[in-house]
Amino acid sequence: MTRVFPPLTLAVFLVPVLAGLAGTLLPAFGVLPGVGGTPSLEPWRDLGAAAGLGRSVALSLGIGVGAAVLSLALALGIAAGAQGTRVMTACRRALAPLLAVPHVAVALGLAFLLAPSGWLARLASPWATGWTLPPDLPTVPDPFGLAAVLALTLKETPYLLLMLLAALGAVQADRSVAVARALGYGPVAAWVRVVLPRVYPLIRLPVYAVLAYSLSVVDVALVLAPGTPGPLAVEVVRWLGDPDPALRMQGAAGAVLQTGLVAGVLLVWRLGEAGVARLSRSWVTAGPPTPTATPTLGRRAGPGMVLAVAGPLVALVALALVGMALWSVATAWFWPAPWPAGLTLDTWRRHLAASPGPLWTTVTVGVAATGLAVALALGSLEHEPARGRPSGRGSLWLLYTPLLLPQVGFLFGVQILAVFAGLDGTWGAVVWAHLLFVLPYVFLALADPHRRLDPRWRRTARSLGAGPGRTFVRVVVPLLLRPILFAAAIGFAVSVAQYLPTLFLGAGRHPTLTTEAVALAAGGDRRLIGVRVFLQAALPLLVFGLALALPRVLFRSRSAMAAGEGTV
Template identity: 70%
Template sequence: MARHLPALARVFTLVLFLAPVLAGVLGTILPSLGLMPGGTQAPLGSLDTTPWRDLLGTPGLGASVGVSLRVGVLSTALSLGLALLIVAGARGTPVMAWSRRALAPLLAVPHVAVALGLAFLLAPSGWIARLLSPWATGWTLPPDVATAPDPWGLAAVLALVVKETPYLVLMLLAALPQVDADRAVRVARGLGHGPLAAWGRVVLPRVWPLIRLPVYAVLAYGLSVVDVALVLAPTTPPPLAVAVVGWLSDPEAAIRGQGAAGAVLQTLLVIAVMGVARGGEAVVARLARPWLSAGPGARDWERRLGVWGALAAALPVALLTAGAVLAMALWSIAGTWFWPAAWPSALSLETWTRHLGDVAWPLGTTVTVGLAATALAVVLAAGVLEAPRRPAADRARLAGGILYLPLLVPQVGFLYGVTVAATLAGLDGTWAAVTTGHLLFVLPYVFLTLAGPWRRLDPRWGRVAAGLGAGPGRVFWRVTLPLLLRPVLFAAAVGFAVSVAQYLPTLFLGAGVHPTLTTEAVALAAGGDRRIIGVHVFLQAALPLLGFALALAVPAWLHRDRRGMRAAEDGR
């Protein structure tokens, strides 16, 4: 039985993902055609285009689509460019080592926490303006300028770039060993190519197919982001996804039908942009052929340019993330803080003591749902990754592609349908429904984080154990898992951080009964009380950071007397 458990885990995982996503998409399409479950809009078997007519007649719909396109495309392009510059330019330098160490804390901070922090940093009365006023700006009052949010959505773009750049760097670093990037660059350098040209000519064409899906996931998220948009995007009109969530939350069935049509439009928009991006890849590849086949032209300045470019890309991302969290943490303990003071007149724990009881319930939900979803994700990911050892790695690649599905389909495009299905099954508003909703997004990240180390594990360890009489289960528990303890715990920390950041799954499936720190922080953002928001943002950032700290500390303590185990965990 034990030898069949990985295969069963793989099948169960694929069904778990395909069923909710496909049912969710169907449950969104049907209401957009007038087939509202429990409603009276159209009899079964007939179609009604009224939701689509209402949607297309909505004032400002084109502008909403334009904002979504601007935010999604621009943030993805900038994030990808910065990630490539960091990885290519800093290769083999202290900047790369520093960037690796900074990845965990940068990834740990939820999107909405960064957005709320940036809203204070960039606001006309924010921390940056306070630090520069009045001595540098001459401002005695906050300027009357819309900066966060701004009419063009650039603040939302900045927040997404700050969050998605570390993620793409991590995906690149995980993909490079699969194409033997260091050896390829050494060969190209030996032929006279400069470091950046060598990386672009011999590594990027080979690594791009491995990071295409992560890049498309970033693109899909940017095009349909809701929580960051609620904080930093324009409101007149809002991005399409924000408008859709508002319509889907309306008690009137006709408005919900319009929202369902908007959710389908959002999905079609993402598909269309991905199609254009895929076609653009072919165009870029054709245009780049002369450069790819060009002879060597090494320049000494190219190495310095790469290092300084990588530092110029990585440092602002780290500083903005740290500044955003620090600003809100400071607000949580601030007394009076009047303009243009750069520092509060007094520090006090009054906000914490006064609101700690209010935070307890969302904090408990965040922790329990996060731990449950992460534990399930680690078990399922391990099952999927262990199955190819039996023999078929192609099935693992297929599984990895399917696990990307919830990241490639806009959340508003299928979560409403999942909510409808949960309501019909009597599960809407339950803790289990919220946990399952989080699992849909936690598992892909856990799988992606764990796949590289798992597949790089030398199979000879298992064969030696099997030769000594150990069965598959014993090999897994006594050999595979101890050797991969650090990657497993790091993947769990990533999964927990993803769960803490989830907004729409909690909003739709929780039905207001199971609030989390993220849903509460977004709700409080409209109120403008920075002290209370600061408490939620600090806890949002502290929980994932604690998870990453444990992921690093536990293996170091357990294997403190085993140098070989530490080397195996580090992949050496």
């Protein structure tokens, strides 16, 4: 029975992705399905003549590479400094709320925080700055996209840290660092020498996914990046949404260019990995240092470094969300007052009563996509014991395909496929589009706990006469309930954050909190934006809270299972 799940799961990815790439490639060369045309290079000539194309590409490169490098450096620094300390436990606990907050919620919160009339300027004015009017400073958006880099770094660092923490157990990091410390290395130097070379290959795919996403992000760029012109992905979305077929073909050519840009950067990054590994080999394999050769900082760096790095990240996210929460209940908030003049729930009552649709769509699509993802992931993982081996690296690469490709590179083609199938603009098409991006995260969150489950539990149940289905329901699910719920919470948070899949496949008929928040960002009503941002952040946080609380309630008489200990 379970043998149908692996091919079904891969088909969910390969069919839309391959069809999407083909559906984007054809218009890029003058053939728009449903409209016609003859093969030509006219879309590429139009693309080359587009105003500001070079600056758009440069912005994409600067934002994407800058955010990926900073996120990876911060995640590695936190993991290295916290290894083997109580700070590591605190970092694990802080990851869930940071992962739950959608990208665009952080971006909109930072927009208010860092704007010339934002909260930071209000808190310091006029007593510290002397400003009686908002300063004329290009902070949000800034000409170089630095605010977008900051927002992406705040969101991608927790994700990479989560992947790192999951991989550290596979390389026995605590034992390795202890041996290196005994030879005289400082805590950070020991981690870099004996852990990093073995753990980085295990997180290579997540790093590539972060790099690809940062290079082609749209929702964050719409809020924080410059718009005349914007990054390449933003311009491509504008062209693809134009009713003029010529501009759509130009947008398809831009989507192919975006895909090539991501592929080229990933190739350069991979070559850079090989170069760094070769250059650092002699340093990594050098003998232990003499007592006077190890820098004092290298010996003492650790929890203090982690707090210095992680503290500002958490504080910025918290301030951004608190600021938008205050706006959602503010009566009036004039410059330079640091606090609203009064508080009211009128905006909440008026807004939710007038347009409950986005909230309902967000919840139903998220629940449906997450439920399907959990079912497909568990079915595929349950087939592994039957065939006697886990899925190979090739399957993992296929699973990551939607995350390694820019969304604008294939979602336009998926939309064309949905049009021909009569699914464009339907609720089911939106669920399917979200599933493409939810399933990889759910599978990765479930794979390690499922594979570490003691096989003797299954053998015992089968020896007592239970069939495969009953064994799964009565034994496997209870033992894995905590990882299943946590994976579902991650999947729901990923679904809430989806912007382009909803925009392309929903055809404007199924707006979500994310699409509405981005649309409102162009306006000036911070109260409405505050309501959307607060709901965006609150829904995933609520689901994460339920994922943590349910095992404690259901297994309150079984302390090990309630705490997620024991076999999993």
